[in-house]
Amino acid sequence: MSADDPITAWLRPPPASVGPKPEYSRERIAAEAIALADAQGLDAVSIRRVARGVGSGPASLYRYIGSRGELLELMMDAVAGEYDLGPLGDSPAAQLVALALQGRSIMRRHRWLPPLLLTRPSMGPNSxxxxxRALQALDGTDxxxxxxxxxxxxxxAITSAFVQNETASDTLMGQDGVPPERVRYLSEVMGSGRYPFLTAAFTAAPNQAGPEELLGALIRNHLSGAGLRE
Amino acid sequence: MSADDPITAWLRPPPASVGPKPEYSRERIAAEAIALADAQGLDAVSIRRVARGVGSGPASLYRYIGSRGELLELMMDAVAGEYDLGPLGDSPAAQLVALALQGRSIMRRHRWLPPLLLTRPSMGPNSxxxxxRALQALDGTDxxxxxxxxxxxxxxAITSAFVQNETASDTLMGQDGVPPERVRYLSEVMGSGRYPFLTAAFTAAPNQAGPEELLGALIRNHLSGAGLRE
DNA sequence: TGGTAATTGCGAACAATGTTCGCAATGAAA
DNA sequence: TTTCATTGCGAACATTGTTCGCAATTACCA
Structure with missing residues (x-):
């Protein structure tokens, strides 16, 4: 019953044959929700705002989705369709790295995606x-x-967490030059002398490598531990 | 200004010297919120319910916290205090594995924790x-x-995601014997023949090793890729 | 052709949420 | 004793997700 469970979105009955033709569609609704989230964040995705965007009344959306959670599932699966799953490389590791890098750019296009991916399963057709495809890349390994x-x-999970850290440090310094409270707090913490290792780590030179190389190395590390090299 | 930013909770002014003595405390409030979340999940942590729990009016809580987000920060930091940071082992890898295993049991005590950890930074004193301590374990490495x-x-991140998967599959089969919609959907997907690799992976024998060994292996894998062995 | 029944869109309403405001009561400092 | 920052909080506001009931629509069937 609980309509907020994952999956329920993909178990809807086939389109009815009698009754008035639907004026909207799940695709249209998801697209509007995605546009809203891209522009103003996940919190902007309220039933009423999405409805206004598609030009319907709020209650009408419930003819297409069972709950707000289901709408989030639709959003996740829609952007999962942005993967290019064609030939990706030779070794399993290279293929998975390629997938992860694609995932990174999708997540950067849709900043609301990492928290969702880290929080709920995505089981729509595109996902x-x-x-x-990822499992196929692992075929033949032992x-x-x-x-x-x-x-x-x-x-x-690693890719999502990585992108989240990445965009967080992009936003660390406020868009105006004024350092927000976070920075003030951090320097207070480091000045206290109570966290020498933390201070050392933060003071150390930032990583030279670009984010793509960094993420690639992370993934390769993970895979090599699991017995896969390129 | 945005009071929902992480960190703001730890920048509150020192206790005032004039005026009536506070009847409650951030610790008391956080403890109540944690009890609520442990028993009924994060959604049960509403300002009003927490207030009822501590015996105050809802508006009174705002003398102690700036926003609900700040309350979540307090909760996260309070349970971060459950770590035992004493001697943990010899090699850096062994120490970090020990920390991760502690983290796992903390997260299993507080099932609301993984989504929070994966979603927002935790920068209170305990965190x-x-x-x-984790950085100290890495001291001396190159x-x-x-x-x-x-x-x-x-x-x-890995530990949180692991525990989340773990408790998700614990709950896969509903507590009653009746398979929920998720299971129905999954078998429909696998029966469709459109996802051979997925079907094979799901049909394969489940992992023999216990969850602690599994998580330990995950962490060791990750570290060994980064150049650390035990 | 007319009627039946399912289905859509949606206005209105409900319960619950986070948060703010203003005021009376408190109690340390001057 | 006066001052005044601070506490607790009732009341209110805006916004949220969701449900209900009804009128309009349209395919199917007698």
């Missing part, structure tokens, strides 16, 4: 296609089935 | 102590400062 699933899950 | 931070961040 399943991505998952299938990894056990359960480990493959684990590995792919960690792949997206 | 900083944990971070400092890892660059920025990489150390990255590594520790990934450590908690």
């Amino acid at each position: 399943l296609a991505y998952l299938e 990894m056990a089935g359960a480990d493959k699933l684990q590995t792919v899950a960690m792949l997206t | 900083l102590a944990y971070l400092e 890892m660059a400062g920025a990489d150390k931070l990255q590594t520790v961040a990934m450590l908690t």
Whole structure:
């Protein structure tokens, strides 16, 4: 019953044959929600605002979705369709790295995506296609089935967390030159002398490598530990 | 200004010297919020319910916290205090694995924690102590400062994601014997024949190793890729 | 052709949320 | 004793997700 469970969005009955033709569509609604989230963040995705965007009344949306959570599922799956799942490279590791890099740019296009991916499963058709493709990359390796699933899950988790850190430090310094309270707090913490290792780590030279190389190295590290090299 | 930013909770002015003595405390409020979340999930942590729990009016809480987001920060930092940061082992890797295993049991005690950790930074005193301890474990290695931070961040991200998967599959089959819609959907997907690799991975024998061994292996994998062995 | 029944769009309403405002009561400092 | 920052909080506001009931629509069937 609980309509906020993941998955319920993909179990809707086939389009009815009697009654008035639907004026809107799940695709249209999801697109509007995505546009809203891209521009103003996830919190801007309220039923009423989405409805205004598609030109309907708020209650009408519930003919297409069962709950707000279901709408978020639709959004996730829609952007999962932005993957290019064609040939990706030779070794399994190279293929998975390529997928992760694609994931990074999708997540940077849609900054609301990492928190969602880290928080709820995505099981729509596009997400399943991505998952299938990633598992295909692991075909032929001697990894056990359960480990493959684990590995792919960690792949997206690592990528999401990485992008989240990345965009967080992009925003660390406010867009105006004024340092926000976060910076004030951090320097107070580091000045206290109570956290020498933290202070040292923060004071050290920032990483030279670009973000793509960094993420690639992270993924390769993870995979090499699991027995995969390129 | 935005009072929902992380960190603002730790920049409050020192206790005033004039005026009536506070009847409540941030600790008391956080404890009540944690009890609520442990019992009924994060959504149960509403200002009004917490206030009822501590025996105050809803508006009174705003003398202690700036926003609901700040309350969540207090909760996160309070449970970060459950770490035992004493001697943990010899090699850096062994120490970090020990920390991750502690993290796992904390997260299992507080199922609302992983989504929060994956979503917002935690920078209170207890969280900083944990971070400092993890960085200390990496002292002496030839890892660059920025990489150390990255590594520790990934450590908690991996642990959180792992626990989230773990408790999700615990709950996969509903507590009653009736398979929920999720299961129906999954078998429909696998029966469709459109996802052979996915089906194979799911059909394969589940992992033999216990969750602690599994998480330990994940962490060791990650670290060994970064140049650390035990 | 006319009627039946399912389905759509949606105005109105409900319960719950986070948060702000203003005021009476408190109590340390002057 | 006066001052005044600070506390607790009732009341209110805006906004949220969601449900209900009804009129309009349209395919199917007698």
